[in-house]
Amino acid sequence: MLRLLRTILRAGRATEPGPSADPSLVLPSHAGRLRGSLQVRLVDAGSCNGCEAEFAAAFGPVYDAERFGVRLVASPRHADALVVTGPVTRNMAVPLAKTWEATPGPKLVIALGDCAKDCGVFAGGHGVHGSVSDVVPVDVEIPGCPPSPDVIVAAMRRVAGG
């Protein structure tokens, strides 16, 4: 117990000053009313887990996306935005569609990484059904394979309207 206390005191704050909101992202009209409270549900539609690692880092102590009002939630019912990673594999096409239907409006879909954008390296693969936009309407795309956490945090901040 004390060892943990000592490390906490020694470590102090690990968060670096966060990136400002990415101005280049254009948001759909209905996204306006979030005002600093964004609940996100991560859907892994067949990614190689590279984007997941970066996305998790975005919520870690160093990048701390939570300070901008972004929170991960367990159920799409609670979520405002679906962060989808990876090309949509054949098996994940229907579940992704069902998750999108299960999310209450006003909702957004954020395609994280090149695979989600346009199947990236897996384009034309046997098990690949298509990119995310083939299954659900995508609002925001974050390029990169994988995109670095600060890019993710900037996008999140922009979406959250922070």
Next chain:
Amino acid sequence: MKHTTFVQLLDLAVGAVLVTSFAALWLRRLATVTRVIAIQGFALAGVAAVIGVYEHETELIAVSVMVAVLRGLVLPGLINRTMRDGDERREVESLINIPASLLAAAVLTLVAYTATRSVVALDDSAQVRAMPLGVAVGLIGILLVVSRRKAVLQIIGVLMLDNGIALVMFLGTSGVPLAIELGVASDVLLAMFILQVLTSRIRTKFGGTDLDQLRELRD
């Protein structure tokens, strides 16, 4: 009729009843046993007659005549008819062998004596002194029913039990009103009929009147 002759006659008659019951236990052939029971009926009638004459009870004499007819002639006749249409052997089969039966009868007589000791102490008239014998004849009748295999012998046993009771009745009370005797007689007659039908029914069902065959009826 003097008292001493009355006592001798009475003892003779009651003694005859007791001897016939022992004989029924001892004999092997069914036909003779039936005849012995008839004799016992007459002896019983004799007892009634002797008492009736001595106490000048005309009603008792009428009763003794009826007993003689019923127990001496009618009932043994019925028993013979039951036996006649059976083709089985006429031998007596018994659960316990003959000597053992006789010993048991002796023991039962002793029991009868001890049981009725208080009654005998009440009055020392001849009749009362003879009463234990009536009880003994009744018990031997039950022994007969218990220890014999054949249904016919059971009937005889019941008859002997009834004779024993009748004997106690004659000796105990100074004669029995005719109505009661008629009632008892009709009951016995009825019992005989039922037993007779039952025996024929057992014979048709089992081909013999050995009661042990009834054992299969148990679940």
Next chain:
Amino acid sequence: MNTTEAAFIAMAVAASAAVAAAIVLPARSRVVWVGVFTALSATAGGVASLAVLVGGDSFVTVIPDVFPLGGVRLEFDALSALFTFGTALVAVPAAVYGIGYSGQGPSSRPAQAAWPVLVWSVMMVPAAGNAIGLIALWELMALSSTVLVLAEHHHNAEARRAGQWYVAMTHLSLLAIALALFILVHQTGGESFAAMRAGAANVGPVAASTVFLLALVGFGVKAGVVPLHVWLPRAHPEAPSHVSALMSGAMVKLGVYGLLRVGWDLLDGGPLWWGAVVLTVGLISAMFGILHALVASDLKRLLAYSTTENVGLIFVGVGAAGMFAASDNRPLAAVALAAALLHVLNHGAFKGLLFLGAGSVLTATGTRNLDHMGGLGRRMPVTAATFAIGGMALAALPPLNGFVSEWLLLQSLVHSLPSEAASVAVAMPVAVAVVALTGGLAAAAFVKAFGSAFLAMPRSAEAEAAHESPFTMRTGMIALAGVCIALALLPTLLANPLERAIAPATGIADGAPISTNGVYVHLAGIQAGLSPLMLTLGLLIGVVAVFAVVRRSRARSTVRDIPPWGCGRTLQTSRMEYTATSFAEPLQRVFDDVLHPEIDVVVDHHTESRHYVESIRYHSETRDGIENRLYEPLLAVARRWGDRARSVQNGSIHRYLTYSLVVTVVVLLVSQ
């Protein structure tokens, strides 16, 4: 000829009219007229008890030479009036419900004839005024209820076995009660209760304790407290639902009435250990009952076990009252007894309602197994709503009457501590802990029963095809739900009737336990207040306020009829739901050293390879612990003696005749 006497006569006339209707009329109209007349008879009983409880008059009469030994004496004081009132509360709606229920169920002549007799006798038993009267009415009640338990035995073997258990146990209880009463009559010299009370002084302590223990056993069997409860979870589920509603709601309470009458009225209270024994029996019953209710997946068996639990709570109240009275803390004893009596009324109302609901579900789906139900809330709205009200009262949740009597019981237990009797100081914390645990488990049992029966998707074809029950059944249930709500909101009305009802139990009573000014309930000698009316009002205001705030801001539309969120699974079927067994599994695992569940999991693999599982079957069954550890050995011994005795009868005529000879000889010798 005061109102009570008139009401009694009306009760008897209506009951006999019902019996006549049952025998004479053809099936279709028989059910209707029997129901109507039984309801009238029950109402008459209610009027009689109200006249005594509220009006304050009493009623004593003697009906000479009904039996060879002597007449039946009726004595109807406030204590018996309370129990008869509780019976009437359940009987009227149950009779109306019976009309609809018997249409499909037991409309045979004997069943229909026995029903009014049962209602009449359950209402008359508290009115009995002498030993013979009590035993006669008790036996009449036992017989009529046996006929009703066996009503459906033609096509239901389980009912036959239940009937056997029921008859054996009730007659064991009759034996004990008769013994107790005869000892009492012998000791006090008087045959009527009044004479017994007068002669109570010269009953020695040993005799009094034996009478008390015999009465505890006798009335304990009828009340269904733990060691003697075995017939209850067997008989109640098999009886027709409106009958088991009356049995659980009212007939079981007569055990409590009997104990109170013999223990604390005729014997005028006793030493401390009387109360301690009753308290312990109550605690064990409450604990044992609710645990088995939790793991039962047969709805009516669940309700039957919860009856054992609630009777346990009533015994806790009575036991606590006895202990307080013995350690002369009279005001608190009055509060504890008031709590027990109030729970008698409350339990009668909500348990009757739950059994009627269970019956309605049984007629609609044809099954009692909770695992095969589901989704009935949308198909049977009235049954679901009334079952919810009854269930919330069972779980002692605030707005309903269960909470009021549980609160009163807790108050009486909690304010016992600064007492010098060491046993009280040790017993009370344990009592509070057990009452609290049973309260929590009762809430879990309610959620399980209501949730797996009425919510989510139907899990069987019968549940799918279920439809609401006929009009009479619905009116019965709605009436009883109304009674529950009335009892919940206006316990203040019951303040002085309760005070009058406590008075006869001279071993305990003195003073007014509950004082009220219409809205608040204050307890004598204790700084505690509760206002069920205001609490419900506050809750309603809270809910309405929240609803108003939410509705104003609900700018967006509501999306309906979409599949629930199941991790994006392609197909959402009812097989994924939590059934009653799976709901109770965690609690079963927590209490497995008490329940000893028999769990068997059958996994059958594909023929080709062991790694692929074709199907997994999970079955868990909890046999009644007491039954197979206490009753089975006893029955085994009895059976062994029976077999030995059977060898005597081996079919040989000669052996039988020998017996007669031997007996004759022995008799002759012995009778010197």
Next chain:
Amino acid sequence: MNPTGIAVALLQAVFVIACAPLLVGWTRLVRARLEGRVGAPIRQPWRDLRKWFVKERMVSEHTGWVFALAPLVLTGSAVLVAALVPSLSTSSALDQVGDLFAVVYLLLLGTVALSLAGLDAGTAFGGMGASREMTITAIAEPTVLVAIFALSVSAGSSNLGVIVADTLSRPSAAASPTNLLALAALAVVTVAETGRIPVDNPSTHLELTMIHEAMTLEFSGPDLAMIELAAHVRLVVFLTLLANLFVPWGIATTAQPLHLLVAAGAVLVKLTVLATIVATVEVFLAKVRLFRVPELLAASFVLAFLAVTASFFLA
């Protein structure tokens, strides 16, 4: 039922509802800072609630009136309990209406309503959450009531106002073993009932480990807002009980505005301290396996039982 009493009760309700989300925000902030993160601002919970209020309300096809009514009953009971619990003053009108038992059973009513709604959704998670929640609530019940027993023995009544007044009048009693043991027992129960770390992890994503969260998976929009608000209010109610029953100094005994202000300040300080303790406990302890929770609750029951016996033998 004088008007000032009602006013005090309403004020208490509004006060608790207003500062509940802020306190939860503070707990998350403390936890973030301990983990070296910056963490969301304190007002974040209010932002989430406001956003949820305007989102779409989704009702799945198999649910009935229970699913619709449960959030209302849960929040309604939380609001009523907020009014009952003496956060600001002991002279509220509801003092005679309900006592500590009524508070406990009202919270039980809320839990039952949410469990039924979880079952009504018809999903495996809803059922799992409901079953586990009811198991833990049932096992925690004896601890709560025996702890109340201990408190009411020394105070002579189970009414909240009387207990607070008694501890106020006898400051030495606050440090008596009875109060300390009862405090410890109630603290463990607070963690169990409100679903904090050692028993249940509020911010988990793995459905199989959830208890309280699993029941709310099906709710969205305003329903979800109500359930979250109710959860926050119940946490603050429990913390207020811990604060004002054991450390009641600063609470107003009359209805004057000045006293109420001082009381508000005092209770806020106490609540912040307690919230910080809750947050640090969450960081330092890991979640306990589900079937170890009964042992944890059994330990807390023993504490409560000792409190009662201590109150008898020592008092």
